[in-house]
Every structure is written in C-alpha cells, then in structure tokens.
Amino acid sequence: MRIQWMLTLASLKMFIRQREAILWTILFPLLVVILFGFVRFNGVGKIELGVVNEAGAQGADLLSRIKAVRTIEVSEGTRDSEMAELGKGERDLVLIIPAGYAPAGGATDLTAFGDLEAKPQVTQLGGLVLQRVLDETTFAAAPGVRRSTLSTLPFKSRNLTYIDFLLPGILSMSIMQMGIFGVAFSFVSLKKRGILRRLWVTPIRPGDFIIAQVAMRLLVLLVQMTIMVGVGVLFLNLHFIGNLALICLLGILGGVVFLGFGFSLAGISKSEDQVAPLANIITLPMLALSGIFFSRSNLPGFVRAATSVFPLTFLADGLRSVAIDGAAVAQVMPQILGLALWGAVSCALAIRLFRWE
Amino acid sequence: MKQSGDIVLEVRELVKRYGDTVAVDGVSFSVRAREIFGILGPNGAGKTTTLECIETLRPVDAGTIFLGGLNVRAQAQEVKRIIGVQLQSSSFFDKLSLSELLVLFGEMYGRHVDPLALLDEVELRDKSRSQVVQLSGGQKQRFSIAAALVNDPVVMFLDEPTTGLDPQARRHLWGVIKRIRSEGKTVVITTHYMDEAEELCDRVAIMDAGKIIAMAPPHEMIDALVAGGFRRERVERLASLEDVFLNLTGHTIRDE
Numbered sequence: 001m002r003i004q005w006m007l008t009l010a011s012l013k014m015f016i017r018q019r020e021a022i023l024w025t026i027l028f029p030l031l032v033v034i035l036f037g038f039v040r041f042n043g044v045g046k047i048e049l050g051v052v053n054e055a056g057a058q059g060a061d062l063l064s065r066i067k068a069v070r071t072i073e074v075s076e077g078t079r080d081s082e083m084a085e086l087g088k089g090e091r092d093l094v095l096i097i098p099a100g101y102a103p104a105g106g107a108t109d110l111t112a113f114g115d116l117e118a119k120p121q122v123t124q125l126g127g128l129v130l131q132r133v134l135d136e137t138t139f140a141a142a143p144g145v146r147r148s149t150l151s152t153l154p155f156k157s158r159n160l161t162y163i164d165f166l167l168p169g170i171l172s173m174s175i176m177q178m179g180i181f182g183v184a185f186s187f188v189s190l191k192k193r194g195i196l197r198r199l200w201v202t203p204i205r206p207g208d209f210i211i212a213q214v215a216m217r218l219l220v221l222l223v224q225m226t227i228m229v230g231v232g233v234l235f236l237n238l239h240f241i242g243n244l245a246l247i248c249l250l251g252i253l254g255g256v257v258f259l260g261f262g263f264s265l266a267g268i269s270k271s272e273d274q275v276a277p278l279a280n281i282i283t284l285p286m287l288a289l290s291g292i293f294f295s296r297s298n299l300p301g302f303v304r305a306a307t308s309v310f311p312l313t314f315l316a317d318g319l320r321s322v323a324i325d326g327a328a329v330a331q332v333m334p335q336i337l338g339l340a341l342w343g344a345v346s347c348a349l350a351i352r353l354f355r356w357e
Numbered sequence: 358m359k360q361s362g363d364i365v366l367e368v369r370e371l372v373k374r375y376g377d378t379v380a381v382d383g384v385s386f387s388v389r390a391r392e393i394f395g396i397l398g399p400n401g402a403g404k405t406t407t408l409e410c411i412e413t414l415r416p417v418d419a420g421t422i423f424l425g426g427l428n429v430r431a432q433a434q435e436v437k438r439i440i441g442v443q444l445q446s447s448s449f450f451d452k453l454s455l456s457e458l459l460v461l462f463g464e465m466y467g468r469h470v471d472p473l474a475l476l477d478e479v480e481l482r483d484k485s486r487s488q489v490v491q492l493s494g495g496q497k498q499r500f501s502i503a504a505a506l507v508n509d510p511v512v513m514f515l516d517e518p519t520t521g522l523d524p525q526a527r528r529h530l531w532g533v534i535k536r537i538r539s540e541g542k543t544v545v546i547t548t549h550y551m552d553e554a555e556e557l558c559d560r561v562a563i564m565d566a567g568k569i570i571a572m573a574p575p576h577e578m579i580d581a582l583v584a585g586g587f588r589r590e591r592v593e594r595l596a597s598l599e600d601v602f603l604n605l606t607g608h609t610i611r612d613e
C-alpha cells in the first residue's frame with residue numbers, strides 16, 4: 001500500500017514538473033472551449049418546432065401541413081418531453097394541438113410556447129407561419145368555418161449555448177487523450193530507455209507501478225474536470241446543474257476505459273513512432289463522430305447508430321446529460337453500463353497485450 | 358588476493374538462449390564474499406546476459422544459480438532484496454532530483470534512506486538537487502551505483518560501468534568501487550578493459566562466445582602466460598600514452 005502511494009506521489013511530481021503536460025491537459029482544452037465558445041454558430045437556420053399532438057387523428061392534417069413547411073424542423077413528443085427540450089433551448093417553439101381540436105370543428109384556441117425574450121425574431125416568425133398553416137388547414141377542411149387562433153405564450157428557457165454543449169465534450173476528449181496518448185507515449189519511453197528494467201530489479205511488483213500510474217492519472221483527471229467546470233461556470237456562463245460526484249464517476253469510468261487502451265498500445269508498440277499512428281487511428285474517428293464539437297443528430301442514420309456505441313460517445317453524452325440536464329444515475333445508466341463494458345474490454349486487452357520490454 | 362570469505366554467489370552450468378543464439382553456454386563460477394569479481398570479454402560475449410540471469414531479469418534455460426543461500430530461479434523476489442544492480446543501459450525517471458530518486462528507490466525496499474549519505478558515498482552530494490539528465494557520464498554511473506546501494510545489498514552487479522568514460526572519470530569510479538568493497542560488499546563487475554580488470558579485480562573470468570575460457574586472479578594469469586614462454590614482441594615501455602595523458606591533464610575529474 002505504502003509503496004503504491006509513494007509511487008503515485010512520485011509520478012504526480014514528475015507529471016506536474018512537465019510543463020508540456022500541464023499545457024496539454026489543462027490549458028489546451030480550456031483554450032479550445034474558449035475559442036470555439038466565442039464563435040457564434042446560430043446563423044438563421046430552421047425554426048426548431050416541437051409539436052405535441054393531443055388531438056390524435058384530428059391533428060394529423062395540421063401536422064403534415066406544418067411538416068411540409070421548408071423553414072420548420074418538426075420534432076414530435078409528449079407535452080413534458082417537448083417542454084423540457086424547450087427549456088434546454090433545443091426547440092424554438094412548442095405547439096400544442098389540444099385534445100378537442102378538429103380542423104372543421106369551429107374555432108379552437110391553440111397555444112405555442114417560446115422564449116419570446118431570448119429569441120424574439122424566431123418566435124414571432126414561427127408564430128406567423130404557424131397561424132398561416134392553421135388557417136390553410138381550417139379552410140381546406142371547411143371553408144366557411146371561423147378560423148382558429150394561435151397565441152404564443154412566453155416561456156423562459158435556460159437558453160443553453162454552444163459552450164454548454166462543447167465543454168463536456170472537450171472534457172471527454174481530454175480524458176481520452178490523456179488516457180491513450182499520455183500513457184502510451186510515456187510507457188513506451190520508459191520501456192525504451194530501460195527505466196522499467198531498472199525498476200524490476202527492485203522488489204516492487206509491476207502491478208504496483210501500474211496502479212500508481214493509473215491513480216496518478218485519475219487524480220490529474222479529477223483536478224482537470226474541476227478546473228474546467230469551475231472556469232466554465234465562473235467565466236463562460238456554463239449552465240452547470242449537475243451532480244459533481246456523478247460527473248467524477250463518469251470521468252473516472254471513462255479514464256479507465258482509455259487508460260486501458262493506452263496500456264494496450266504501449267504493449268504492442270516498441271517506439272513512439274509506432275504509437276502515434278495507432279493512437280490516431282483510434283482517437284480521430286471518435287473525435288470527429290462522437291459528438292464532441294457537433295451534435296451527432298445530423299449524422300446519417302447508420303453512422304449515428306454505429307457511433308452511438310463509441311466509448312467517447314458514452315462519455316460525452318453522459319457528462320453532458322449530467323452537467324447540463326442535471327441527469328441522475330438512473331438516467332445515465334446506459335452510458336455508465338456502456339463505459340463499464342468498454343472498460344472491461346480495454347482492461348482485458350491491456351492485460352493481454354502489455355509487455356515490459 | 359585479499360581476504361577470501363564464504364561463497365555468496367554460485368553459478369552452475371548456466372545456459373541462456375535467444376532463439377537460435379546461445380548467449381550463455383554452460384557457464385559456471387563462484388564469487389566469494391568481499392571480493393571484486395570481474396567478467397572480462399569482448400562485446401557480445403554474453404556478459405550482460407549472464408548478469409541479467411543472476412539479477413532475475415531473464416528466465417534461465419538451464420543451470421542453477423545460488424545467491425546468498427537463495428535459489429535465484431525459485432526465489433526471485435527474495436533475491437531482489439539483497440542485490441544492488443547497475444544495468445548496462447538503463448536510465449532513471451526524469452523530473453526527479455537525485456535525492457528524490459534515492460528516497461523513492463529506498464521505499465521500493467521499504468527503507469527510509471538518507472539520500473545525502475548515499476550521495477556522499479559516490480561523491481555527488483553537491484548534485485543532490487540536480488536531475489539525472491543534467492549529469493555527466495561519470496556522474497551518471499556514480500549515481501547509478503548510489504541507487505544500487507539503497508538496500509545495503511550483499512552483492513553489487515556493475516555492468517560495464519566505465520565504458521565511455523574519460524580516463525579521469527574511470528579512475529574516480531575505480532576509487533568508488535574499491536571503497537564500496539572495503540565497506541564489506543561483494544562486487545561483480547563486467548568490463549572489456551584489461552587494465553581495469555587488472556587494477557580492480559581479485560579474480561577475473563574471461564568470457565568469449567558464451568563460455569568462460571579462463572578464470573583466475575589477474576596476476577596469476579599473467580604469470581602463467583609468461584611462465585609458458587610468452588614474450589611481448591616489443592618490451593613494455595616504462596610509461597604508456599595514457600600515463601602521458603594523465604600526466605599532462607592531471608588526475609582531477611573533469612565532469613563536474
């Protein structure tokens with residue numbers, strides 16, 4: 001126990017004294033968040049409309065006419081789920097088609113909700129477009145009937161920004177980079193320079209050294225997560241409402257997954273030159289497709305399905321749900337299980353592939 | 358020969374292969390307590406492999422090794438506790454000072470060492486806050502000896518500690534090694550310098566192509582050769598070029 005602790009402390013000391021390491025693990029991810037965070041991605045795109053159809057078949061015609069409008073992107077859901085999405089800023093407007101609504105049934109009042117204050121143009125424009133579609137639907141069903149009216153009610157959304165999306169993603173990314181690149185490069189160098197051989201003529205066991213290395217990196221990871229979330233909340237207007245303990249749990253699970261891959265790579269590589277391409281082959285697809293910088297919802301269906309099981313996707317989605325939506329353990333159970341499964345795979349691989357020489 | 362003691366290391370019929378290469382081919386020798394035992398041989402003779410088998414770093418193909426009453430092949434962990442090792446090509450962690458490294462290595466044996474006392478032993482006290490990368494070749498080798506001393510070992514193994522050092526640094530290291538022996542340690546050293554073997558070792562084994570081809574105290578080997586009628590083609594001059602060099606540049610070490 002004592003020697004593992006001493007080795008952890010020594011590793012931590014070595015890590016902290018490496019300026020580049022601090023730069024890459026703490027400053028670089030922060031810089032990425034800050035830079036990307038200030039780039040505005042909200043050009044005038046489509047109107048994100050949530051529709052809650054409580055009128056069943058009676059609402060179908062209206063719904064299909066709304067869907068036909070080019071400038072509107074429709075998502076359907078229950079009142080609760082759509083209002084939650086609106087709260088997060090994922091929808092610009094949520095239209096409720098109430099239970100009594102019928103196109104030819106005479107005047108009914110429909111309601112739409114939107115953050116009129118934060119998104120004045122989109123909500124107004126959306127309201128106008130919806131009223132027009134509503135009129136068309138009524139006219140098509142029964143030309144003489146008095147028109148139904150739509151009123152748009154204000155709803156205060158949390159108005160999440162790109163930073164809220166990005167920061168958990170970047171956190172996941174740097175956990176992956178530290179696990180894979182950090183471990184693989186440093187172990188290959190320790191191997192090549194004979195430092196490990198020197199350790200094996202002392203009575204310490206290889207396991208002691210590995211435990212110390214893992215513990216050191218998990219400690220660094222916790223500090224890194226705290227700093228990123230702290231800077232996010234204090235300076236970048238991060239809407240953090242999550243449970244820190246759960247964030248740490250996910251971070252550590254993710255750390256174990258990627259450390260396992262890092263040790264596997266260190267096992268099969270003889271030099272740094274061999275590590276780099278392998279590490280890139282593993283990490284680049286995940287960086288691009290795991291929803292770190294951009295939402296995976298725009299990916300083609302089969303790619304989205306395939307990437308949904310990437311370990312980085314589990315980690316990023318999990319961290320994001322907890323940090324931004326305040327998800328509890330039960331809600332991120334799929335991510336926890338996914339990471340645990342990947343952790344088992346990567347550790348098994350590391351045990352098989354890791355070589356001391 | 359100096360005091361001879363009990364046998365602390367006994368190697369019998371040691372064989373080690375790497376694929377088809379027989380690196381060590383039935384080597385036997387024993388080392389007595391408090392002696393400096395040299396293994397002399399050209400590159401590729403199998404010196405490093407022999408040491409690494411004794412040091413528990415390599416699985417052995419055949420033969421037995423007893424060290425301090427322990428069977429090396431069966432009791433590797435216990436053996437590690439009583440040996441001090443300087444590997445031919447190995448380094449230490451960056452970013453830790455010499456003192457921190459010695460403390461850490463001490464902890465690996467469950468010992469609390471006094472780093473400055475160990476550094477005194479190899480005359481590196483003033484470098485206690487430096488890192489290994491900042492040391493010269495001779496200083497690195499001396500530090501490596503200090504690190505091998507943290508567990509107060511019974512036997513020290515030094516693999517070509519003076520290769521690549523300038524004459525002054527070599528002589529300095531010889532002084533350190535002799536002092537360690539005088540403090541009661543047994544030293545096994547490999548070298549391919551004849552003068553070094555002659556100067557340092559109580560007994561040497563000459564190794565070539567995986568086999569020991571001669572083993573005796575250096576002066577006995579020379580006497581035997583001379584008695585057999587051997588004469589150098591040219592009579593030895595009273596001084597060598599190295600003497601000239603040392604006379605001109607002095608014996609003080611340059612690497613610090």
Ligand SMILES: Nc1ncnc2c1ncn2[C@@H]1O[C@H](COP(=O)(O)OP(=O)(O)O)[C@@H](O)[C@H]1O
Binds near residue numbers: 378
């Ligand atoms: N890890 C290894 N794998 C394969 N062959 C090796 C290895 N280490 C040493 N050898 C071979 O074993 C022989 C003895 O090497 P070594 O013990 O290093 O000799 P020395 O230390 O006397 O120079 C050489 O032929 C060398 O090429």
Ligand SMILES: [Mg+2]
Binds near residue numbers: 401404405406445
């Ligand atoms: Mg050698």
